[in-house]
Amino acid sequence: xxxxxxxxxxxxxxxxxxxxxxxxxxxxxxxxxxxxxxxxxxxxxxxxxxxxxxxxxxxxxxxxxxxxxxxxxxxxxxxxxxxxxxxxxxxxxxxxxxxxxxxxxxxxxxxxxxxxxxxxxxxxxxxxxxxxxxxxxxxxxxxxxxxxxxxxxxxxxxxxxxxxxxxxx
Amino acid sequence: xxxxxxxxxxxxxxxxxxxxxxxxxxxxxxxxxxxxxxxxxxxxxxxxxxxxxxxxxxxxxxxxxxxxxxxxxxxxxxxxxxxxxxxxxxxxxxxxxxxxxxxxxxxxxxxxxxxxxxxxxxxxxxxxxxxxxxxxxxxxxxxxxxxxxxxxxxxxxxxxxxxxxxxxxxxxxxxxxxxxxxxxxxxxxxxxxxxxxxxxxxxxxxxxxxxxxxxxxxxxxxxxxxxxxxxxxxxxxxxxxxxxxxxxxxxxxxxxxxxxxxxxxxxxxxxxxxxxxxxxxxxxxxxxxxxxxxxxxxxxxxxxxxxxxxxxxxxxxxxxxxxxxxxxxxxxxxxxxxxxxxxxxxxxxxxxxxxxxxxxxxxxxxxxxxxxxxxxxxxxxxxxxxxxxxxxxxxxxxxxxxxxxxxxxxxxxxxxxxxxxxxxxxxxxxxxxxxxxxxxxxxxxxxxx
Numbered sequence: 301x302x303x304x305x306x307x308x309x310x311x312x313x314x315x316x317x318x319x320x321x322x323x324x325x326x327x328x329x330x331x332x333x334x335x336x337x338x339x340x341x342x343x344x345x346x347x348x349x350x351x352x353x354x355x356x357x358x359x360x361x362x363x364x365x366x367x368x369x370x371x372x373x374x375x376x377x378x379x380x381x382x383x384x385x386x387x388x389x390x391x392x393x394x395x396x397x398x399x400x401x402x403x404x405x406x407x408x409x410x411x412x413x414x415x416x417x418x419x420x421x422x423x424x425x426x427x428x429x430x431x432x433x434x435x436x437x438x439x440x441x442x443x444x445x446x447x448x449x450x451x452x453x454x455x456x457x458x459x460x461x462x463x464x465x466x467x468x469x
Numbered sequence: 470x471x472x473x474x475x476x477x478x479x480x481x482x483x484x485x486x487x488x489x490x491x492x493x494x495x496x497x498x499x500x501x502x503x504x505x506x507x508x509x510x511x512x513x514x515x516x517x518x519x520x521x522x523x524x525x526x527x528x529x530x531x532x533x534x535x536x537x538x539x540x541x542x543x544x545x546x547x548x549x550x551x552x553x554x555x556x557x558x559x560x561x562x563x564x565x566x567x568x569x570x571x572x573x574x575x576x577x578x579x580x581x582x583x584x585x586x587x588x589x590x591x592x593x594x595x596x597x598x599x600x601x602x603x604x605x606x607x608x609x610x611x612x613x614x615x616x617x618x619x620x621x622x623x624x625x626x627x628x629x630x631x632x633x634x635x636x637x638x639x640x641x642x643x644x645x646x647x648x649x650x651x652x653x654x655x656x657x658x659x660x661x662x663x664x665x666x667x668x669x670x671x672x673x674x675x676x677x678x679x680x681x682x683x684x685x686x687x688x689x690x691x692x693x694x695x696x697x698x699x700x701x702x703x704x705x706x707x708x709x710x711x712x713x714x715x716x717x718x719x720x721x722x723x724x725x726x727x728x729x730x731x732x733x734x735x736x737x738x739x740x741x742x743x744x745x746x747x748x749x750x751x752x753x754x755x756x757x758x759x760x761x762x763x764x765x766x767x768x769x770x771x772x773x774x775x776x777x778x779x780x781x782x783x784x785x786x787x788x789x790x791x792x793x794x795x796x797x798x799x800x801x802x803x804x805x806x807x808x809x810x811x812x813x814x815x816x817x818x819x820x821x822x823x824x825x826x827x828x829x830x831x832x833x834x835x836x837x838x839x840x841x842x843x844x845x846x847x848x849x850x851x852x853x854x855x856x857x858x859x860x861x862x863x864x865x866x867x868x869x870x871x872x873x874x875x876x877x878x879x880x881x882x883x884x885x886x887x888x889x890x891x892x893x894x895x896x897x898x899x900x901x902x903x904x905x906x907x908x909x910x911x912x913x914x915x916x917x918x
Contacts, residue, residue, distance in 0.1 A: 324541065326494035326502040334494035334502055334539040338550060359550065359603045376492065376504040389501060425608055429548030432606045454506060459526050 308449040308462060309348035313386065317344045320412025321377045323353050325442065327366035327393075335363035340431050340439065341402065341409035342377070351375065351388060351446060354398050354406060354439045364440060367393045373444050376452060381419045385452035386462070390444035398439035406433055476597045477515045481542060481551055482768040485512050486703060488545035493520065495531035495538050503527045510540060511570055512768065513594065518555065519566055521574055522591040532557040538595065547607030555595035562591045565698035572692050572700045617773040620648035625780045632900065634669075634876045635883075637784055641756070641777070642672040649773065651758045653735060657683060657690060658754040658877045662834065662867075666694055666755060669877050670884070671733050678733025679884040680832060693743035694755050701742045701771050703764045730830075740765035744775050746782035753782050753874070788876060812910040813892050817841045819917045826890050836882040838866045843895075843905045844913055857901040879903060 309317075323339030337360035339353035353375060357364060367373055373393040378385040398406075410431045414424040433439060449462040484491075491507040505528045509521040518540075522529060532538055536557035543550055561567045571589040624644030631637040638656050645651035653673035657666040665682045686695040693700045738759045746754040756778045758766065766774075816825045822837035823830070832840065839860055847853055857875055860866060868875065883895040892909040 324492045324494075324504050326504045326539075328494075328496040328500060328502050332496050332500060332535050333537045333554070334496050336492060336494035336504065336539045336541045336552065338541065356604075359605070372501050374494070374502040374504050376506070378506065385506065387504060389503075391501075426548050429606060429608045430543065430550075432548075434606060452505065454508070458505075458524065 307348035308388070308446050309344070309386075311346075311348070314344050314346060314348045316379070316384070317342060317351070317377055317386075320409060320416050321379045322413065322416075324376045324378075325353050325355065325360070325363060326374045327363055327371050329362065329366055329371075330369070335360075335366050337363045338430070339375070340433055341406045343402075343405070349445055350443055352402070352441050352443045354402060354441055356433060357438060357440050360440075364395055364442075367442055368395050373442065375444070378452075380417050383454050385454070385458075387450040387452045388444065388446040389448040389450075390446055392444075394443040396441050396443070398436070398441045402441060403436035403439055406436060406439065476553075476600045478512060478518065478553075478597055478600070479515055481544075481553075481600070482512050483546060484542040484544050484551060485510050485518070486545060486764065486767055488764065489543035491543075492541045493528055493538050494541075495528050496535055497527070497531050498534045503531055507540070508574060509570055510542065511566070511573075511592070513566065516597050517558075517594055518553065518597060519561075519570060519592040519594050521570055521589055522560060522593045523574070523589060532593070544607065544610075546610045549605045549607035550603040552601040552603065553597050554599040554601075556598055558594045558596055560591035560593050565696040566594075567592045568692050568696045569698050569700050572689055573702050575702075613769070615649060617649065617769055620644075621773045621776055623648045624777050628777075628780050628784055631784065632788075633897070634785065634788055634874075635880050635897075637781060637788070638670040638880075641781055642670070645758065645774075645777070646672065649770070651760075653760065654756065654758045655690075655733065656754060656756055657694075658874055659685075659694065659752065660834065666690065667881060668730075668733065669754075669881050674733035674735075676731060676733050677884065677888060678731060679888065680836075680881055681730040681732045683732070689741050689743045690755050690757050693745050693757075694752055697745045697747060697752055699742065699744045699771055699775050701740075701766055703740050703766070735759055735761060737761060739763035742766040742771060742774060744771075744778040746778050746785060748779075748782035748786040751786075753785050754877075756781065785874075808907060808910045810892075810909045812912050813890065815841075815844060815911055815913045817913065817915045819915055826893070829889060831889055832882060832885050835866060835868060836878045836885075839878060840882055840886075840895075841913070841915070842866060843903075844893075844911065847905050847907065848911065848913060853904050853906065854898065855903050855905070857903070 323342045324336060325339055326334055326336045328334045337355055340356060341354040344351045370392050372391045374387060374389045376385060376387045410428060413431060414427040417427050418424060451460050451462060452458050487509060491510040492504055493507050494502055494504050496502045507520055511519040513519050538555045538557065540553040540555060541550060542553065570592050574589045627640040627644045628637060631640050642654055645654055655668050655671040658669050659666050665684050668678050668681045670679060671677050683690045685691050689700045689702060739762045741759040743755055743757045745752050746756060814827050821833050823833035824837040824840055825831060842863060843855055861868065861875060886893055886895055894906040896904045896906055898904045
């Protein structure tokens with residue numbers, strides 16, 4: 301999962317992701333039926349080479365099964381208050397249980413999103429309901445080393461690549 | 470997890486209001502997935518949605534090679550998630566659905582400050598193959614603003630008591646205000662001769678705007694009339710093309726200087742809904758409601774108001790000819806004393822039947838011709854009582870066709886006189902009967918060209 305090429309994302313973009321953005325994860329089945337779920341927490345390694353998203357297995361059964369089968373993953377990261385949006389893609393993802401640290405850190409993501417979405421007029425209870433995790437120990441982590449990154453901010457330029465690395469699909 | 474064998478989108482309409490944008494996943498020929506935000510997921514029917522096609526983006530390219538798409542929706546009330554498994558069927562680039570989405574998108578785009586870049590190229594129609602409601606600990610849904618079904622019943626009961634256009638419109642406004650909390654509304658009727666709609670009554674505006682015109686296909690109101698479909702915009706701002714195109718085109722369009730009546734609408738609307746009045750296969754007008762608040766009118770309000778507009782249309786339709794059957798006239802009041810005071814100077818330009826009272830624009834077109842006929846007759850013979858029937862039979866008035874709503878033109882004329890001249894009034898004296906009341910001497914001057 302490591303790549304010797306320069307990282308796709310700038311430190312500023314990594315910081316932006318770690319400050320609290322929403323994440324929507326997708327893959328596809330063997331028959332190319334897309335699967336999709338909302339991430340309940342996100343974190344990016346400071347070097348920008350690994351992104352981890354936490355999912356509730358009961359909300360993302362098909363997606364997790366697709367990723368476990370070694371199929372590619374896309375994730376859209378977006379800041380609702382500004383519409384700034386990035387999409388990262390990788391040809392495969394690692395699926396594992398969330399670590400105790402990741403489980404413990406999930407409420408901090410909810411708090412960050414409450415501030416972010418709260419600025420649009422949504423009450424904290426709404427964000428808490430949207431990102432609710434009843435059983436933290438059941439959370440599943442999906443990790444990718446981003447191979448492609450796209451500017452996805454709404455408008456005609458949406459979809460333009462930030463950069464494409466060698467060997468990416 | 471699969472909710473049901475036969476998908477039914479109806480319970481999810483609240484998720485399609487766009488309060489929380491939907492997300493769509495597709496994948497390309499190589500099997501790489503793609504996720505994108507959706508500007509619009511529009512309810513078409515229980516088993517179909519339409520997504521807006523604005524750009525030739527990755528989602529668009531993907532569905533053309535692989536028609537499978539999966540959409541993630543969020544209920545804006547509860548925070549619960551739903552997944553729709555979709556199959557792309559076709560793209561529509563004209564017609565009611567497309568035009569309704571285009572108007573809605575203009576509202577969203579101006580909301581996002583992107584009015585210039587958000588252009589709808591097509592409405593992509595998808596069949597819903599499956600709906601999954603995801604587990605979660607949602608909030609309790611907010612209580613409904615009001616019981617709309619009951620409100621609709623009360624409004625319909627009030628409409629059912631009415632026997633004249635003016636009563637119907639007033640009952641409509643009172644009902645919408647009392648039972649549904651609607652504060653700003655207009656009723657517009659079509660003028661077959663000009664192909665435009667004119668405001669016959671309004672509620673909740675500083676200026677009534679009675680007599681102001683909107684072209685077919687122009688703005689939310691004109692699109693609703695032309696496409697015969699309800700058009701609802703939940704985010705409208707100052708910049709909205711669809712609000713301001715009306716004002717702009719009114720200024721530029723076919724209306725000679727000094728003969729325009731300002732469109733009464735809100736300066737900064739948040740939500741708008743225009744509903745065509747349809748009966749017996751004809752478009753009889755438009756009911757338009759708006760609010761300063763965003764997201765004021767949802768699918769439920771649209772349902773209730775469309776049903777109410779249907780009732781109004783059905784009530785309006787027979788009135789158009791019913792009013793011709795005049796009740797016996799009361800004896801005409803003899804004009805006992807001669808009129809005194811500064812005469813009102815009425816100028817009538819026969820080219821377009823525009824009428825000015827002391828240099829102030831009053832009205833034009835058929836209503837202008839009717840006014841001058843009545844006035845001429847009163848001045849020549851002293852007769853003040855008239856019937857709809859004689860107006861209908863008067864070829865010189867050039868009434869567009871038998872189905873033309875003469876009653877509406879009389880109401881328009883009556884309102885314009887009320888608002889612009891304390892000295893000349895038009896009164897209804899019974900079904901199909903009217904009286905011209907002069908309180909000052911009048912000098913009528915017809916200018917032919």
